[in-house]
Amino acid sequence: MRKVTLNAIRDHAIRAYPHECCGLVVAIDDRERYVECTNAASGTDHFILPAEEYAAIESMGEIVMVVHSHPDASSDPSEADRVACEASGLPWMIVEVRRDDGGTVAAHGVSNIAPAGFSAPLIGRSFAHGVLDCYTLVRDWYRVERNVVLRDFKRCDGWWNEGADLYMNNYRAAGFRPLVEGESHAVGDVILMQIRSDVANHAGIYIGDGLMLHHRYGRLSNREIYGGYWLENTRTVLRYVDDREG
Template structure:
């Protein structure tokens, strides 16, 4: 990136600190330009959410060539969620670090760049980032890798289960699933209510009494299905391809 572009990125990141800043780099008629965008994320566990309206506006200004965001108070090293989202965007990503200087004032630090390279997050031990690496994306990834089935994406703001949403029950049929008959089969999707009145957590049944899931704020893991997990289960569904 040109020095002028990097200066604009750092300026925006400092202005939005301590929130994550995000924006886009566009090129029009051979000229590079940084366009600041709004971050619509409302909680710390959400990855930054770049405003769709701002993305559309930038697209009208020229060809989008890079996605930009800041890392407040941490290094510019890409997180697992950054790498996954970079792959989905099919664009290079720039990450600028904002740290506090000796006098306590925020300072724009290094700028790192990553590019799509085919990265896939591991199924076990992945970091949690709502909407990017959460329980539903784990189910999606498992189905894609094990069965070659693409489950649909559903927009889901963080904490939807406490704001009147019931996304799993409303959408499991749209995802091609029906209530499962007994006995449980490998690939069945277990819908649970974790500290919620509605189903807000999903797991994949692996067989032999094991499930794969990604609990809010933890690393994804394989666990024995039973006990508390069985008590929290509201519904078990099966994809139509596995009937």
């Protein structure tokens, strides 16, 4: 990478602090250029690069790298970074940026990662909404256990507080139907729960023996007994309808 490109990245990381910066390195007429992007995330510990900005930059040339910063943290990639890097199909650069004791913000080390077949474990994965969340776990379970690729759906952090009923509005498009009266739970059934919300905002996968696999907001994914609190807050249970079932 050219020194001028790296300096532009470091400068952006410093100006964006304490939020994460994000941007793209694009090759235009065989010369690289760093293009700053808007971080549409509401928090300070992740980034969302708007699709319309990505498309606009893609029209300028070949996108060769995704860039973002880690404020007050090491440049080492998080589990969510590695998952998102795989999904992007592009190399990533991560910049460490910190405020020192004197109040000066400075960029420090950088780390580079590239797609290499990484897949987060189903149990014990960290939480990052939109990258590693309860619906991601459902999709990954179906990919690993059933060789089924479920549709993904765009979701902003906190959508359940804005009245969006994403699960109920989209489960049929993802290939599911609700269980009917008298049907027993089967491995792979998806449990939709309504947790301190007006809409169904949490999903788990029934894995047999009275257990479900789920990923709570801000927690590690885990197995848990499906009963008590979770049963009381269940909105509906869904079953995947494959080609054989019509």
